[in-house]
Amino acid sequence: MSDLPAAIAELIDTPQYPVTANFPVEFGYSYNTLSATENGNPLYWDPEVADELTGGPTMPPTTLSLWMRPHRWEPGAEEELVALKVHFDLKELLDLPEAIMSDNTLILHDPVRPGDVISHHQVLRSVSGEKTTKLGTGRFWSIDIVYTNQDDVLVGIESYTGFGYRRPEQEAAS
Amino acid sequence: MTLTIDQVSEGDTLPELAYDATATTVVLGALASRDWRPMHHDFKFATERNGTQDIFLNTPNLAAWFERYITDWTGPRGRIGRMTFRMRDSIFPDDRMVFTGTVTAVSTDDQGCAWAELDIAVAVKNDGTDPRLCCTCTVRVAIPTDDSDNPWARKGQNWTP
Numbered sequence: 001m002s003d004l005p006a007a008i009a010e011l012i013d014t015p016q017y018p019v020t021a022n023f024p025v026e027f028g029y030s031y032n033t034l035s036a037t038e039n040g041n042p043l044y045w046d047p048e049v050a051d052e053l054t055g056g057p058t059m060p061p062t063t064l065s066l067w068m069r070p071h072r073w074e075p076g077a078e079e080e081l082v083a084l085k086v087h088f089d090l091k092e093l094l095d096l097p098e099a100i101m102s103d104n105t106l107i108l109h110d111p112v113r114p115g116d117v118i119s120h121h122q123v124l125r126s127v128s129g130e131k132t133t134k135l136g137t138g139r140f141w142s143i144d145i146v147y148t149n150q151d152d153v154l155v156g157i158e159s160y161t162g163f164g165y166r167r168p169e170q171e172a173a174s
Numbered sequence: 175m176t177l178t179i180d181q182v183s184e185g186d187t188l189p190e191l192a193y194d195a196t197a198t199t200v201v202l203g204a205l206a207s208r209d210w211r212p213m214h215h216d217f218k219f220a221t222e223r224n225g226t227q228d229i230f231l232n233t234p235n236l237a238a239w240f241e242r243y244i245t246d247w248t249g250p251r252g253r254i255g256r257m258t259f260r261m262r263d264s265i266f267p268d269d270r271m272v273f274t275g276t277v278t279a280v281s282t283d284d285q286g287c288a289w290a291e292l293d294i295a296v297a298v299k300n301d302g303t304d305p306r307l308c309c310t311c312t313v314r315v316a317i318p319t320d321d322s323d324n325p326w327a328r329k330g331q332n333w334t335p
Contacts, residue, residue, distance in 0.1 A: 004184050032206035036235060037198065039242035043250040053250060053326045061254050062237040069208035105258040106237065111326070 058111035096164030138165025179288035203235030207209035255335025
């Protein structure tokens with residue numbers, strides 16, 4: 001039988017925190033990434049190649065998450081938004097003050113195109129029983145961020161593995 | 175040039191890519207990925223608050239570097255399906271980044287899409303110091319079966335990354 005609190009078990013596989021970007025995907029912005037990495041892939045520089053291979057311009061796949069990152073400032077903004085809110089929720093709900101991300105996976109589906117408006121939501125996929133590592137005692141969890149376009153077509157998934165824990169000295173103090 | 179899967183075998187190595195990072199590399203990469211966190215552009219914050227030796231490359235931009243490295247090899251028809259990262263150390267200005275890669279498997283799925291699985295790494299190799307492994311990445315990339323095949327044309331059930 002799982003030792004996971006029911007309030008957390010109920011969250012598993014439940015979509016949370018749906019957000020839609022407040023700006024459309026802009027092809028010109030991808031030049032910053034292409035320039036930063038000196039990426040000369042003709043798929044992004046030669047419109048004829050883009051027409052032939054992808055039926056028009058698409059964005060470099062690894063730029064997926066940037067279309068959901070909030071502006072540094074915008075009118076009415078009161079506080080900086082926290083990415084991966086489910087991760088921070090778990091830290092609080094499980095009383096695990098420290099956390100690290102051990103790895104993340106990017107799974108790419110339909111290409112993102114200029115003019116798309118991207119949405120995403122977060123899904124807690126799993127939480128382990130208590131484990132002790134060299135960092136401390138806590139739990140591993142995996143969280144997906146699911147990205148779709150304005151037609152509700154899946155464009156990608158980011159999966160994060162986190163480990164929330166208490167350091168040995170925190171364990172002794174609690 | 176377009177790479178086709180008949181030209182790829184398990185154990186093949188990708189051509190090495192070396193690049194000398196600068197502060198501009200780090201800052202441009204962070205802003206290109208809309209990452210405004212100060213440790214990627216503010217030396218004082220990075221050194222005094224984070225305790226690192228300098229500002230350092232952010233993960234989304236590193237992903238873009240891996241993308242560039244992979245499609246330099248495959249050509250534009252290569253389509254990345256999946257990438258898993260494991261960060262190990264940071265990349266700072268004046269570091270020489272060296273990307274290496276190996277093909278670990280070649281397969282064709284039930285839909286006829288050909289895939290290469292890759293192990294990729296970026297290490298810092300500066301003169302006079304031991305190399306530092308900074309990030310490893312496993313990649314699943316679709317590669318055309320022949321000159322007429324286009325992995326980008328696949329969607330829905332025909333695209334299983």
